[in-house]
Amino acid sequence: MTYLADVAALTQKDLRVELRARDTLPAMLLFVLSTLVVLHFALPSGTGDAAAYGVLWVAIVFTALLGLARAWVPEHEHGVLDGLVLAPCDRSAIWLGKTLATLSFLLASQAVALPAFVLFFAPLDATAVAAVILVDVGICAVGSLTAAMAAAGRARELLLPLLVLPLAIPLVVGGVGAAVADAGERYLLLLALYDAVFAVLSWASFEYVVTE
Amino acid sequence: MIHARDLERRYGRRRILFGLDLDVERGAFVLVTGPNGSGKTTLLRLLAGLIAPTRGTLRVDTERAGIGYLAHEPLVYRELTAIENLDLFGRLYRVPERRERIGMLLERFGLWDARNERVSAYSRGMTQRLAVCRALLHEPELLVLDEPYSALDAQGIGLLDRELRELAGSRTIVVSTHDPDRLAPLATGRLALA
Numbered sequence: 001m002t003y004l005a006d007v008a009a010l011t012q013k014d015l016r017v018e019l020r021a022r023d024t025l026p027a028m029l030l031f032v033l034s035t036l037v038v039l040h041f042a043l044p045s046g047t048g049d050a051a052a053y054g055v056l057w058v059a060i061v062f063t064a065l066l067g068l069a070r071a072w073v074p075e076h077e078h079g080v081l082d083g084l085v086l087a088p089c090d091r092s093a094i095w096l097g098k099t100l101a102t103l104s105f106l107l108a109s110q111a112v113a114l115p116a117f118v119l120f121f122a123p124l125d126a127t128a129v130a131a132v133i134l135v136d137v138g139i140c141a142v143g144s145l146t147a148a149m150a151a152a153g154r155a156r157e158l159l160l161p162l163l164v165l166p167l168a169i170p171l172v173v174g175g176v177g178a179a180v181a182d183a184g185e186r187y188l189l190l191l192a193l194y195d196a197v198f199a200v201l202s203w204a205s206f207e208y209v210v211t212e
Numbered sequence: 213m214i215h216a217r218d219l220e221r222r223y224g225r226r227r228i229l230f231g232l233d234l235d236v237e238r239g240a241f242v243l244v245t246g247p248n249g250s251g252k253t254t255l256l257r258l259l260a261g262l263i264a265p266t267r268g269t270l271r272v273d274t275e276r277a278g279i280g281y282l283a284h285e286p287l288v289y290r291e292l293t294a295i296e297n298l299d300l301f302g303r304l305y306r307v308p309e310r311r312e313r314i315g316m317l318l319e320r321f322g323l324w325d326a327r328n329e330r331v332s333a334y335s336r337g338m339t340q341r342l343a344v345c346r347a348l349l350h351e352p353e354l355l356v357l358d359e360p361y362s363a364l365d366a367q368g369i370g371l372l373d374r375e376l377r378e379l380a381g382s383r384t385i386v387v388s389t390h391d392p393d394r395l396a397p398l399a400t401g402r403l404a405l406a
Binding site: 010078084086212 | 261262264275276283284301305330
């Protein structure tokens, strides 16, 4: 219960900081909408739904990257990460709080992006929406860890996409498969497995990222 | 309380601290002095547990919850208010009667009237006072203070002087400072880094 209380306190803090600063969510919303609009005009007419679903995953991955690039900025201003690391809570709670906050921003951006996708490109069935949620969970779990690693380095803006994009490839494969394949539900299992494995790995290894 | 033997810390090839032996008894008040770059901050970060020695041994006889660390940076969120910052750390440190403790500290350091303002609107001195409150919040048995007087005005200096006088003896306190004369009456030991 104490662990969950720590996670709740840290997530609540991130949501409050974003509510005040409005740095991340508006940028994510604008980015995903403008990406969909640009790709709507960039794709030749009659391209087909399969190509359109590819557009969706590109938009999701890059929007998540935008959110992750900002994820640890409040902790690096005023050196707050040191304060959190010194606190006697389990350090994985810091990762979980950040993951939940980033996930909520990503889901909020998709509450706008998915209707826009349907409007511009193609319909989405329940399997595709479930795949979007699973991809969000996976990319936030692994992305919060890699963003913390990148934030500790010098070229953090460069490092983050280099770390996240290769790890996001299975998510894109699973997401596209769930949206276009006949047995899309099988890809949901792949995504759920990815989420479970990478969430546990990130949860367990976060301590080593923020301490020596 | 603190026992270090042949302590060394490097950043890459640069050796910041080396061959340091240190014993600090419980309840001691130790001043750490030395010119810029002599390793004061590195030593304090080692004591706080934020970094590990490159060589040698360091033992601090308290848990993480027993350490209060005041850094060069204030370690508080700019977009949160003083109350929200202290409440967050109070929850993470499981401070009993948190609200009362926070209110008492804010009153004591002259921040009560600004308690609901965001830290981004604070002056540097007010932010430093809040950082002191954060370090003291959980009543740590070891206080590690890195240049605690920096950015404080005369009133802030007086408030911190009073607090340290009250804590001296009942807490182990290690302070790095460029003005050792101010704290000399409280000091039970001094470490001069070259």
